[in-house]
Amino acid sequence: MHWAIVILIAVSVSMLVMGVSGLVVDPETRLVRRRLQALPTQGVRLTELRERRRRRKSRESLEAFLEAFGARMGGKGQVHMKDMLLHAGYRTPSAGTVFVGARLVLAGGFFVGSVLAAGLVEITAQQRLLLVAGATLLGWMIPYLLVKRKVRGRQDELQRAMPDALDLMVVCVEAGLGLNQALVRVSEEMERVSRTLAEELTLVGLEIRAGTPREDALRNLGLRTGVPDIRAFTAMLIQTDRFGTSIADALRIHADELRTKRRQRAEEAAAKLTVKMLIPIIVFIFPSIFLVIIGPAVFHVGAMFDVFGTG
Numbered sequence: 001m002h003w004a005i006v007i008l009i010a011v012s013v014s015m016l017v018m019g020v021s022g023l024v025v026d027p028e029t030r031l032v033r034r035r036l037q038a039l040p041t042q043g044v045r046l047t048e049l050r051e052r053r054r055r056r057k058s059r060e061s062l063e064a065f066l067e068a069f070g071a072r073m074g075g076k077g078q079v080h081m082k083d084m085l086l087h088a089g090y091r092t093p094s095a096g097t098v099f100v101g102a103r104l105v106l107a108g109g110f111f112v113g114s115v116l117a118a119g120l121v122e123i124t125a126q127q128r129l130l131l132v133a134g135a136t137l138l139g140w141m142i143p144y145l146l147v148k149r150k151v152r153g154r155q156d157e158l159q160r161a162m163p164d165a166l167d168l169m170v171v172c173v174e175a176g177l178g179l180n181q182a183l184v185r186v187s188e189e190m191e192r193v194s195r196t197l198a199e200e201l202t203l204v205g206l207e208i209r210a211g212t213p214r215e216d217a218l219r220n221l222g223l224r225t226g227v228p229d230i231r232a233f234t235a236m237l238i239q240t241d242r243f244g245t246s247i248a249d250a251l252r253i254h255a256d257e258l259r260t261k262r263r264q265r266a267e268e269a270a271a272k273l274t275v276k277m278l279i280p281i282i283v284f285i286f287p288s289i290f291l292v293i294i295g296p297a298v299f300h301v302g303a304m305f306d307v308f309g310t311g
Contacts, residue, residue: 087226088150089196102143110139151226154196158227161194163258165201166233170251179237179247180208200225214241229258 085095114135118128165186172182187201200221207217215238222231233254240250 083223083226084147084151086224087154088147089154090147091224099143099147103140106139106142107136108139110135155225155227157194157196158200158225159229160262161190161197162227162229162233163255163262164193165190165197166251166255166258170248170255173248173251179241180205180214183208229261233258 081096081099085099090099111132114132118131123131168186168189169182172185173179177185183201184205187198187205190201191198203224204217204221207220208214212220218234218237222234225231236250236254237247240247
């Protein structure tokens, strides 16, 4: 019994000594230990960084090829696509040329692929012509459809996040911040809600810091986004700044209007839901219900009149 108590005391003392030695270990040893433990994580980060650099280099090479190809094929004349690309978030001067180059490359690739595919199957000359023409048109339209989809996604995100950003701006202005500082603060806070809107507001702040007049910077915001709510917001700020009225009151009224519009859009979407549900109900659900309900009755009536019998 005494030996057991002695052993227990010895183990407790040894554990206490080990714990104290871990606490009083010199800072250099702890720093080395932390660095050694972080080596695998840093290795993973370095691998991810190299992979990211490789992907970026590949993307830049592809963009350079498409830009050169599009410029050679006359892509600089596509001025009417500039607004659509700007609304999609492509702000570089070469975006239009890269877009035209992508359309030409995809159209040529689909043309060659459809010609090879048409030679492998036995179809008529008219069907082969329709296949090649349809595939080429599809390759030409794919970049346009992708950009239009991105435009709709960005504009929907901006439209949904704008009322919240305007409420934050009202709070900032009423707290004593100027309009420029309020834009910077709202862009920082909206990073968690909408990265797209935060980037657009950050660009406005950068333009103002670079010396662009605030009126031009706000007008550029409306042109870059193409969202009617943001254009109305920028027009309101320009008029308020020009006539010297209270910015806080104007922002509060406009925020109430945007919240009302958002509620009306939600009510409109809910009202359209019942009409949109009619098509899948009629096409998929009603035939199944009719088959389950009327099917046994049809077989029963047929058996009564010996329609399904063997005689």
